[in-house]
Amino acid sequence: MIIMASALPTFTKIAKVIRLNRHGCTNRPFYHIVVQKTKDNQDGPVIEQVGSFDAMPNNKNEKLVALNFERIQYWLSQGAKLSDPVAQLLGLSGFLPNHPRTIIQAWKNRREPPRERKIEAIKGIAPPLDNPKL
C-alpha cells in the first residue's frame, strides 16, 4: 500500500530532497522526479511528484524528461536539496546552471575512443551514438 507522506506525523525537522524514484519494471527503469524526506526509502512515502525521467531512449532516440518548474522553484525556496542526477537534468533543461558533472562527463567522453557495441544504434532525431557513454 502506498502511504501519503502527509499521513505520517514527524516532529523533528527532516530535510526534503528532490530526487529520482525508480519505477518501471525489470531491465526497464522509469524514474519519477519526486520530493521526499531524506530519511524515507526510495519507494517510501512521497510528498509530491514533480516530473519524470525515462532513461530508455524511445524509437526516435529521445530520452523524455518532464519537469514542473513552478513546483520545483517552490520546493527550492522551501529549502529542498537536489540529488545529482536531478541537478544535472535541471541544468540541461536550462532552469539551473549546468552541473559540473555534465561538463566533466562531456570532456571525458570526447577523450575515450568508442567501444564495441553488440546492439545497433537507433537512428532518429537525435544524432547517432558514436560515444560509449551516451
Add this chain to the structure above:
Amino acid sequence: MFENGHTQRIDVPRCHVNIAFNGSDKTRIIYMTVAISSKHFIMFGSSGSRVLNVINISYIQSRSKRVWVRKPLGSPMAKSKIFRITPKPVLPEDEKAEIKRLFDNYKNSMKSIRHYFFEQSLKQAESGEVAQMKHRLEDQEHERLMEENRLENEKTAMLREERLKIQAEKTQQNVLASLIKKEGEAKLHEIQIEDFLTKQMSTPFIQAENIEKAIEDALANPVNFNFALDLNGYVYRGKDTSIDTIPEEKRERLNSN
C-alpha cells in the same frame, strides 16, 4: 477480454498494471495496482460479490523490493577480495583545478539561486490575498486596541486628578495644622525658657560682690549632715549627739522626704 483463471499483465506506457481474475462467478476477486506517472492516482479494487467459496482464491505475490542490507560486521572479507588493491584514480593537476573551479562556481550560483527563490516566495506570500487580509485585520485590531487604551487612560486620568485634588487638600490642612502646632509649641517653649530663667535667676547665686559675705556666712553656720537613726524611727542629728542628751519629747520623727 479477460478470461477467468488468468493473470494478465498489461504494459501501458509509463505505468504497469497487474490484474488478477480468479475463480467462479461466486468468487471474483479483482486486484489492481496502477501507478500513473503524471498524477498521484492509486487505485485499489475490491470484490463486488460475496466471498462464498474460499477454495478458489489465489494468493497474489507481493512485489516489494528486496531491501539492501550491509554485510555483517563480524564476517570475514571474501577470498576474492583479500589481496585486492584498488587502483587509485589519478587525475592531473590542471584537471583537478578545473574541476574545483567548476564546482565552486556551481555552488556559488546555486546558493544565490536558492536565496533568490526564497526571497521570491516571501514576496509572493506578502502580496497574496491571505497576507493582505491578515494585514488588514491586524491593523484593525491595532486601532481598536489603541482606542481602548486611550479610553482607559482617560478614565484613570480623571480618577487620578480627583485623588490628587483630595490629597492636595489634605496635605494643605496637615501643613497648616503642623504650622499652628509648631507655633504653639514655640510659644510654650519660650514661656518655659522664661520660667526656667526666672527660676534660675531667683536662686541665690553667689556673685563677685557676695563672695566674702557668703564665705563668712558659711563659716559662721556650718551644716552638719551627720545623723543617726533609731529602730523606732527617731532621728538624732549631729555627729556627736548621744541618745541620752535629748529628752523624749524633743526627738524628731524621721520623715521620708
